[in-house]
Amino acid sequence: MSIYILGIESSCDDTSASVFKDDTVLSNKVANQDVHMAYGGVVxxxxxxxHQQNIIPVVDKALKEANxxxxxxxAIAFTRGPGLMGSLLVGTSFAKGFALANNIPLIDVNHLHAHIMAHFINxxxxxxxxxxxxxLCLLVSGGNSQIVLVKSHTEMEVVGQTIDDAAGExxxxCAKVMGLPYPGGPLIDKLAKDGNPNAFKFSKPRIKGYDYSFSGLKTSFLYFLRDQxxxxxxxIEENKNDLCASLQATIIDILLIKLKLAAKDLNIKQIALAGGVSANSGLRDSLQKLAKTQNWETFIPKFAYTTDNAAMIAVTGYYKYCNKDFISHDAAPFSRVVF
Structure with a gap:
């Protein structure tokens, strides 16, 4: 008998609902919030x-599209964290109410696990x-940069992570420093395509092991622009494309140097990419080029499953449902990183 899962994602500024039949997506609806563009970041x-305005219409559309x-x-699966507490509370409250009203199990999902589990959406x-x-999965987003050893659908180990800022941040x-609108990451990617990645050199961290650091790069970029x-x-205006290309190349280089080291030490040849920054075309191309030299088999998700979406929540919920991994209704969301 097939299992039907409703997934809810509300960790930041995207309200999303998805319906799954076993591990196969039937619908995946997302409502974006353009209001934040005027403030240069999420308020x-x-x-x-x-989220309060969007969640019921989005769930209704997801159910109707899935028929x-x-x-x-x-069962209903929801993002418990990490994320913005106010946003998480909306999704959590809806999920609890839906579960009670329909007398079905409640499944909590770690947002970071879900990004990785996007690779198992059918x-x-x-x-x-x-x-x-x-x-190995390189998980890169606005709030997190990690190298994760994925042992099964439910067992994962962080082997490297940022000690300060994330790649997406x-x-x-840096886009904001250049006067580019929010969100700046996709625009940098677009402008970089017409720039020279070797035009400028920026600071790269010297961190032991597989961990990352991006605070020094941001400072280096800021001081460089101040002096120029x-x-x-x-x-900035005269060198915008080259600045974007050089910045993007530096961030990608930082990410892939540690990934290459971890893959070699752990003797892993299967490499996946996940998270919002995995939509970056420069990162995708550079990973595939590196894969050819390292004899890796790479897995890159569809664009629809890179940013925050409920399909990744629902598929994670499906595998947790198979293990009867449910949660009680007194569970509270968490805002900080817990892996």
Missing amino acids: PELASRA VKPEKID EPDNDIKHPSFPF AFDK LKENENF
Whole structure:
């Protein structure tokens, strides 16, 4: 008998709902919040209010597109954290209410685990190849940068992570310094395609092991622009493409140096990419080029499953359902990273 899972994602500024039949996606709806663009970043209070407005219509659309009645859902999976507490509370509260109303189990999902589990989403009439265990996953987003050893659908170990800022944050903060609108990461990626990645050199951290650091890069970038603007007030505008290309190349180099080291030491040839920054075309291309020299088999998710979405929550919920890994209704969301 098939299992039907409803997934809810509300960790930041995207309200999303997804319906799964076993490990196959039937619908995946996302409501974005453009209100934050005027502020140069996500405003938590505005985000939580928008989630309250969006969550019922989004769930309704997901159920209708999947042609699944609420009473047919076997369990509801929701993002418990990490994320913005106000946003998480909206999704958590809805999930608890839906579970109580329909007398079905409640499944909590770690947002970071879910990004990795996006690699196990199946689609109707589409044969998707999944990584085999164990594999390494480079998880890069606005709030996290990690190298994760994935041993099974439910067992994962962080072998390296940022000790300060994340790669996605570095993209967005440096974009803001250049006067680019939020979110800056996708725009840097676009401008970098017409720039010279070797035009400028920026600071790279010297961190032992597989850990990352991006705070020094941001400082290096800021001071470089400050000094150049003293000489030429139009420096950014005249060199925007080269600045974006050089910055992007530096961030990618930092990420892949540690990934290459971890893969070699752990003798892993299956390499996956996940998280919002995995949508970056420069990172995707560089990973595939490196894979050819290292004899890696790489797995890169569809763009729809890179940013925050409920499909990754639902597929994680499916595997937890198979293990009867449910949670009680007194569970509270958590805002900080817990892996």
